Amino acid sequence: MRIALATPMKPIDDPRPSGDRTMARLILKALQTAGHEVEIATRFRAWRADGGVEAQRLVEREALVEADRIAERWTREGTAPDLFLTYHLYHKAPDWIGPRLADLFSLPYAIIEASRAPKRQSGPWSHGFAAADKALARADAVAALHRADAECLSAVVEPKRLVVTPPFLDAAPYRLAAQANEAHDGPVRLLAVGMMRDGDKERSYRILAEALSGLQDLDWRLSIVGDGPARDAILPLFPDSRLTFLGARDAADMPAIYAGHDVLVWPAIREAFGFVFLEAQAAGLCVVGGDTFGVPDIVRDGETGLLSPEGDAAAFAANLRRVIGDAPLRHRLSRAAQAHVAARHDLAAGIGSLARFLDLALQNRAGRFTPAS
Template sequence: MKIAFTAPMKPLDDPQPSGDRTMGRLILRALEIGGHEVRIATRFRSWRKEGGDNALLAVKKAALEEAERIGDAWTREGYRPDLFLTYHLYHKAPDWIGPALADRFDVPYAVIEASRARKRRTGPWAVGFQGADDALKRADGIAALHNWDRDRLLPFFEETETDPAKRLRTVLPFLDLSAFGSVGNASPSTEPAEPLKLLTVGMMREGDKTASYEVLAAALSELVDRPWQLTVVGDGPNREKILSKFPQDRITWLGALSPENVIVEYPKHDLFVWPAIRESFGFVLLEAQASGLGVIAGDALGVPEIMADGTSGLLAPEGASSAFAAKLRQVLDTPALAGQFGEAAKIRMIEVHSLQAGAERLDAFLKAALDHYQHRQLDQAKDR
C-alpha cells in the first residue's frame, strides 16, 4: 500500500528527542517491514504552545496552503497514495493537511494516536479542537496506543452518533528489540548481589516528571534500612531540586545520556523503578523490559498495558509513595524476584511489543480503514 504520512505534533526529523518522535519513527519502520511504501507528505508542524483564534486560524490557513501545494505537486508527478496516515493530533496539533489531501485524491484517511479534551471545545483552543474533531470525523480508521486513550475517544462517537467498532481500535506501542540484543545484554541473575541495583530514567522538568521523582524519593526514604543503590539518568531545570531529595551516598547521577548510551545502562542494573505520574505509557518502561529488567511503576494511564502486573513487575497506585515503597520492598526482601520479573519482561516484549508484532497490528489497522472507506464509498453510491 502506498501511504502518505504526516506528524503535525512533531516532524520525525525534529532535532529534539522525545517519545513522540520515537514512536513516529517506529511506526514508519513497522510500516516498511509490513511491505508498505511510505512517503513523508510534509513536515509541516501545526503544534502551538499558545492558543487563540487568530493564531490558530493563521496556522489553519498555512496548513491548507501547504495541502494545496502538495496536491499540485502530486498531480504533476502522477502520484496518488492509497491512504493518508496522520500520527498524533489533538487541539494543540490539529491536522488540516491530511483530510484536505484525502478528499482531493479521494483516498482513505487514518489517524494513529488522537487525544481529545472536551473542555477545549471553547476558549483559546476552540479552533484547534474543531480542527482535530473534523479530522476524526473524516477518518476511516482511528488507532489509540492503549485502551485508556481509546476510552477517552468514546464520547466523540457518542456525540457524532457513529459506531466505534467500525473505526476505532487499540494498537499497542512497540520497539525495535534488535538494538537491545546488540549491547550484549545478559538477563539479570536470579540472585542479584546486594545491594540491589536500581535504575530510573526521566527528564528533570517541572510537572509530572518532577512529581514522579518526588514519589520515588519519598518511597526510597521508607526503605533506608534495606540494601539498594539507585542510578539516575536525566537532566533538566529541576535537577538540583530533584537530586537533593535522595540520599547522596546511595545514588549515582549520570546526567542526560543519548538514547544509545541509555540502552547500555539498563543491563547493568537489577530493577527499573519509575512512578510514571500521568505517563501515557513510557518508552523507558518498554526499554527496561526489552533489556531484561523487571519494573516497579505507577499504575497510570497506559502503563498497565505495557507490563504485566505480578509477572514482569509490580504496579503501585499512581502517586502513592508508601504503596510504591511496599512494592519495591517485596523485591528487596526477595531479590530473586528481580530476575524472574526480568525474564518474563523479555518474553512479553518479544511476544507483544516487538517491531514485527507492531507491524502486524498496524497492517490490520490499515486494512480495516481501507475496508471502512470502501464500504463508505458503496453506501454513498447507493444514496446517489
C-alpha cells in the same frame, strides 16, 4: 502501498528525544520493513504549548497553505500516495493537512495514537479540540495505543473505525544487551529514565524521591538518565551517596544502560503509556511504576512489574521495598517482562497490527465514502 506520513505533534527528525518521536520512527520502520513506500509528507508542526483560539486559527491557516503546497507538488509530479497516515493527534496538535489532502485526492485517511479530552471542548483549546474531532470524523480508521484513550475516543468514533494498536519496539538490541550482561551480587540497581522539566516529569521525580527516602535501610543505588531545565531542582532530591547521574544519553546507549540495572522505577505521572517501560522490559528489567493511563496495558501488574495508584508515594515505596528485598520475586518479574515484550510488543507484532489497521482503513474507505468525481 505508498503511504504519506505526517506527525503534527513533533517532526520525525526532531533533535529532541521523546517517546513520541521514538514511536513515530518505529511506525516508519515497521511500515518500511513490511514493504511499504513511505513519504514523510511534511515537517509541519501543529503542536503549540499555549492555547488561544486566534493563535490556533493562525496555525490552521499555515497548515492549509502547507497542504496546498503538497497538493501542488503531488499533482505536478504524479506522486499522490495510496493512503494518508497521521501519527499523534489531539487538541494541542490537530491535523488539518491530512484531511485536506485526503479529500483532494480521495485517499483513505488513518490516525494512529489519538486522544480526546472532552474538558477542552470549551476554553482556550476549543478550536484545536474541534479540529481534532473533525479529523477523527473524517478518518477511515483510528488507532488508540491503549484502552484508556480508546474509551475516550469511543464517544465520537464508532467501533468499526476504532481499534487498539499496542505500542511496540525493536526488542533485538535490548535482548542482546541483556544476554551480554554479567550477574550482579551488589546493591539492587534502580534506574529512572525521564526528561527533567517542570510539571508532570518533575512531579514523578519528586514522588520517586519521597518513596526512596523511606527505604534507607535497604541496599540500593539509583541511576538517572535524563536532563533538562529542572535538573537543579530534581537532583538534590536524591542522596549523593546513592545516586549516579548519567545525563541525557543517545538512544544507541540505552540497551546497555538498561541491561546494567535490575529495576526500572518511574511513577509515570500523566504518562500516556511510558515508552521506557517497554524498553526496560525488553532488556529484562522488572518495573515499579505508576498505574497511569496506558501503563497497565504494557506492564502486567504482579507478572512483569508492580504498579501503584498514580501519585501515591507510600504505595510506590511499598512496591519498591518488595522488589528490592525479594530477589526471587525480582528475577521472576524480570524474566516474565522480557518474554511479555517479545510476544506482544516486538517489531513483528507491530508490523502485524499495522497491517490489520491499514486493511481496516482501506475497507472502511470503500464502504463509507464515494470517490470524488
